[in-house]
Amino acid sequence: MTPEQESQHLKQASNEELCAYLAAKIRRSRKLRKESQVQFAARAGIALRTYKRLETYGQGHLETFLKALSALDRCHYLNLLFPFDQPKPRTLSLEERLEAMRKRSSESNN
Template identity: 40%
Template sequence: MWALKTNSEVTGELVARCREVRLSQNMTQQEVAARAGISLRTYRRFEQENQISLERFVAVVHALNRMGDLELLLQPPPLRDLKELDSIAPKRKRARKS
């Protein structure tokens, strides 16, 4: 249950899962890095130190052919009916201090 874990623990779990997927697909770190369009050094830093930008993380997930898994993350809430569609406020683009 991730709700009880620290950010660092969750990050470590994501890295471990990516490593498991890579190994299950019999891919080397070099192959994943090349498919993701990142350097081998960057990929190694990801697996060893849990450090990578969000954009590069998405590239790694794409290289591992797991974008469907990523798509499940933070899904928008489901709409109940057409009446609710009409009542939805426009999406906010900025936060306002009160």
């Protein structure tokens, strides 16, 4: 699946599907590190039974999810979930733009 297809799929996914998706990503990342569930849970500070529930069923508390993210060194990506919204510059009305042009014109003539 391409990143675009994956993104489109996630937009339409149910909460249950999103939980399963995140659980699979956590499992895959743990396996890439060649850690057992026991090792990873201990390193993350999560009870093994709680971690297994998170990884297998996508169920758990937000705190458990964040501990897993931290153990995977992924917390720095959380800012991507809520990017800083830059205020949009106010668009000047036609009258305001004309007035600004008049001011610049009169200043350049002086």
